[in-house]
Amino acid sequence: METDNQRFNATVQPNSAFLVELKEKLPEFFTRENSFDLEKFQAALKEKNVSELSEGYQLNFIGKDYARRQAGEMPTTVIVPDENQNNGAGKNSQNLFFTGDNLEVLRHLQNNYQNKIDVIYIDPPYNTGSDGFVYPDSFEYSDDKLKEMFGMNDDQVARLKSIQGRSSHSSWLTFMYPRLFLAKRLLSQNGVIFISIDENEVYDLSQLLSMTFGESNLDTLIWNKESDGKSGSLKAVNRFRKIHEYILLAYKNKDINFNKVHEPLKGRETEFATANLAVNSNIENKNHPNYFTITNPLGDQFTRQWKWSKEKITSLKKENLIYWGSDGHKQPRLIIPFDNRRTVYLQSILNYGSTTLGRLEFEKLIDKDVFSYPKPTALIKKILAASSKKYSTVLDFFAGSSTTADAVMQLNAEDGGHRKFIMVQLPEKTYHTNSDGSEVPTKGGKAAYEAGFRSIDEISRERIRRAAAKIKADNELTLPTDFDGSFKHYRVVKPNRIALERIEEFKPDTDELVLDTVTAFSSDALGVAGNASGEQTVLATWLAKDGYAFDADIQKIDLAGYQGNLVENNRLYLIRENWSSKCTEKLLNLLGTHELNVQAVVIFGYSFNLNDLRELENGLKQLDGNVSLIKRY
Template structure:
């Protein structure tokens, strides 16, 4: 039989994700069966004298409909907790690291992290034509299915399939579109996303973001000088990249830390309020108030003043005026350093924001090698986080790479005592291949990493976090609860054998497979971490049901059968072996109010039809309404 997600994905259209989001915002225009009432919508537009857009340009590329459909699909993977990491060094951490395809991870996070991420920074593949990007996603549908889903002809199907394994603009846009659509959904209402890009795809990225976020949500595009020195090759020295910035409606731009030159301006000392700088009050260009002011030496100044007379004397009474004598003798406003919100950003970010070379040196200092060609410096990401968030922000990077973002988050927390948290997502891109005789050979760009013992990029990412945290703790006097670690999860596909067993499963068969649950253990899935199948299924369900990964989970025993009670309201029955005596004990605990739950979720492959019916009948006889969900 098909899994629940497979059944759902079969019905997904290219507009499914869009309509689901529209329904959450405009439920009045949807019928009971979930259909959008276009006529009602047009009628409302006409009533309010709103003309429909008749002219303009549209975003079109090969694969657009397929990309939009991908955004609406459910995940085809499971979340495997790394029990060694999560019960070891990461036990008390609130930070998360996911190893896996970021499209699948973002699908998993759509419920439990919807509207919760404050700042997103990503440094996606740039598609320079130098083997840094090829379209990685496979088209899992037959030609006939593609024709049916998208109304395509033979030629259109061939054009769509032509982007697979390619690095064309259409391939890159098809790759990015669903990921950015899903990212928007988990961004908070006052959240912001920063995206690094270069000339090759900057224009296309701008069009994608305008399409997904809306042109009105574009804040600015910063030009960042990425090199310390100007290269002496090519017709034009390319020294900059771009950072596109889009936000949700409630976003307020933060400030940057004051530069050294700006800090030097605060050179005056006030015994009551600390350092301050002088603010102009007498200004012949901007001033518009005229009245006499007698200075300390008896000179009379008539203006024009920046503030009214009563305001100036009120400031003087409150010790907010700095009176000078000699030279440009006049009163100045005291502007205190402690009240400074920081510097207003501009759209050109020079080498003071850090460069690729400095980023490479940072990685080399921590990991003793330069594993990445063009990493981003922590100084750049720290400034981005300062602009986009506050001391309690949740920061996401779903192209984690060398984990610069995680390093920057920890550095900022060490500097200002913040409680920022990070979520990193990185594909386990291998640094080696296996030839025909079974020998491992490093990939073209992975030799340095492979020789250093790293068989995949995500291993480097996590090791960077560990070493960066150790250095930060060594260099700073930090509180004991400083979060310098992470919980780790792997997002992987079930094995071929498990998928075949799932496909052959018959709910009406009284005989069950031998322990389907164990097929989802880390050992069975061929990944590290020592997770049981039950832990994998439960973790996957926590995300699906909107719970955090550190949700309160208690074990409850029903006549020898162990179940999981989540946050005191949802009961998970995952393992096989359920019998009539377990049903009896469960019903007894519910009926006598020893246990109170709103929903019971069971793993359908662990229950045969007789056990299910007995449980369903028993629950209906209780005097409380309990929702029973069967998942496959």
Template sequence: MIFGKSDQEILFRIRDCFPDAITETERKGEDGKPYIVYALKAEFLDEIKGLVDISDDKDRYELRFPGKRQARLQAQIPSDKTLIMERGIDSDFNETGNLFIEGDNLDVLRMLQKSYRERIKMIYIDPPYNTGNDDFIYQDDFSQSQQEYLKDIGVLDEDGVRQISEMKDKLRGRFHAGWLAMIYPRLKLARELLTDDGVIFISIDDNEQANLKLICDEIFGENNFVSNIIWQRASGGGNASDVVTGHDFILLYKKNKDLKFYGDESSRGKVMQIDEKQLRVDDDVVRKHFGRYKKGIERRCYYEELSEYKNKNQIDDIEAKINKGEYILIKQPNNKHFIGQIIEPGQRKILYSIVQNILNSQGTDELNNLGIAFSNPKPVDLIRYLINSNLPKDSLVLDFFAGSATTAHAVMQLNAEDGGNRRFIMVQLPEEIDPKKSKEAYDFCIDNLPPPPKKMGRRSGGLLFRPLPISPASVFGAPEKKSSRSIRKRVSISAFDPFAWWIRYFLETPKRLWPIPAKPIFMPIVRI
């Protein structure tokens, strides 16, 4: 097998060597309409069999699951849909290049092949963990009967593996096949979007980590596996009867492990004059190595505050590095000092196989500070850490399970701090918030967000929340009419609505210490 290559791409390669081996044939799309694809002639296979050894070993090593063939085919079906830019809010797209796409991510990944093939530098996704939680917008419980599963993958009906339906029984995963059928074609398509030196990070937990590793080995190539990063997402004890699990995994693959994805080392850190020399300094070293100095506060910890916010072991470690010259003190206008580290020429940032001091509770706190309750959002610092692992400042980042849009937040925050031009593509299903089932969320958005245009009005009894144009009027106008208490009241949004990133970025309290750019950050919206 040619790892990660689409069937049609493989045929193109065969055609280059054996033009007479390829013909055209007809397939039917999900809508039943025919389309033309290339195919291998049967007689060519007969000729090949006489020239080379063919393995017909049914006991060969590979990952198998019911419906795998149909899942593979889903990645080959061309899209019959179109991305439509929202009229009236696309004027600044050429300046920003950021996209928020509403729609099924399988359809979106198919469509992105046309314009973004081999253009994405980094992909980060946090797919459903197959935990049995039915509240997530991508149904998080893939347990089902065999008959139901066959319907979902297109064996018993014409829908194919588009969206695995919510199941009422709690049998775990139908041997995980449903989850595998969901993720397989998406990863196949995602690989084709990566640049040759691109990378993909995938968050996962114990439920599907082993299966995901096997799938990624098949799609990206076992030789392109980089690391299974352990992220300590929680600390302290718990109520587990056997072992307290306080970590998740982040699988890291390169499209081509022979190529480095690291960015220009000269673009990292801040240039400062030290001892009459222009040196590049990382002045955020304490937070990166020892965690935030105070819950909910973003700024760096001053040297003078160490005794108040760090434990004795951490302080001793920092003092030892200062005495050795590994860390330096950087004086600030208020006569206090940040702790920094000089970046030596040729030195590059590295990722560690264990990530600590970035807890999942930070992500929850970040949204709670905005008055929003969201299930298990990833902390911005975690995504910053991954993006900032020497990724060039002009990189394009994709997240096709956007959730609460932490990835977009991290990209914008890094750009605001270092003047970078990183861009993002976020993909998420639009979600209706039912005013009866999710009254708090519904009322909160009605009270605090500008009303959507008439053409984005009500549907099916609930308000279909769609992103609005980002302009000074729509961003800063509505929140000023409400008290901070109103903005910060706790609401529970069980399923993501596309305003989440908008709320996350623009409704933060005055305590936010990284600046809002003078020119509004614009993100055009396209939908299927």
């Protein structure tokens, strides 16, 4: 037997996702059979004097139709809650961390986060051939099915499959298209996505964003990745030294305005206007009221005549408005800050942080150099300060070293905000297993493996924990009591062979059950950590499908010894096995006396035999209230 999502995916065409989006915006041009009425649409264009364009540039690449189809498919994975984390450190957190394929996570989030994400920042693989990018998706269709779906011949199918595992432009575009398409649907009406990229794919990414968001909704920023000094990782070329990367922006609505941002109070002299504090370094009028000694943080003393009183300069020191030179030993100068007295808009060239700074701050947290080229929090904080509000939700579905989560927490600590983050990271292993069962670190994963990290997502989560601890230590007296320095954790996992076999064995039109189908979705059965039961996995997956938040109110309700899940007091989920006539009787009694008021009862079809299902279905139909029964497989 196929699952509901498998049956749906079998009907998806390359234009399915586009038609869904089109129907949401222009429902009047669709028939009762959900077909697009092209003639009616063309007539409307003519009536409004809108000319159809017969020519124009279009981005084409091998795998485009496959990518478009992926954008319209339903998830084939389940969401496994990490009960140890979610009932422990993350119990009261509203931040989320997903371990899994980000395409599947984006599919799961389509219902409960559509139009709710305010800022997306991603740092995807640059596809340079040396950044570890390998096409991660598998072609799960036979050659005949691919030919049927896309109208291809044998040669075209071979070319489509040849991009798998190659660092080609086509493979990168096929990889990125469905992710960007689904990400756009998550953005709020005033939402914006920032994407870091270098010259290798900046052109293709620009065209892809133009195709997805519209070319009028794009902008480009340049990041000077040596703004804090030279980066040892950069290589000189014969013509010039590359010290920049790009950050492409795409909006749903380009009419939005960014916030002005405060410039930092500390930094090199070249980044700030400064002024001498001394009246004249050669004048030593010991009787002048402004003649006294200033001591810098390193213990150096400067005695002379100053422009302001000792009290004034002491106040400036407390505000970190005195610059002591690049080595900290120079004569003090006044920093003229860009703080509340002067705020500015982001400039098109961003001079915040550097690749070196990103690496150093990461090493200070983790104690080892286990991650290549993490972005600096200084850069992400400025982006978020400009584009987010204090209650914004921020998504990064290429979490990497979790710089974005760190930046969100730092910014909240600084301005009292309550921004929430959602991180997604593929569990890329730092080792591979030999035929004899021994583990060997991967080429780029040796340091991480030796530090005890078996996958990249483990590094990502540990960075969040240590960053939160540092923020709490550095801001002990000023940190809000409701500061959120943790996260709830979920793993997005494909059902294993046991679960799939039980699904295939199940026959809904008979009175025979395949036992322990629910158990096959437990974290133990799926081979992941977290201590989640199969019922908890199915429920978490369905809550996302039905648009509920991951912190939805869930109450256990007793139905003659059978435990149901009452969600937000309006939907009852029946997932466990061992449903009986007594359970039906108890449920109908609660509904009939209005002790329980729900709009729908949702059942896990594999847990119900045919007789019990019919009895429940008939009983609900006889109630005066309108309680629908939703059967899922």
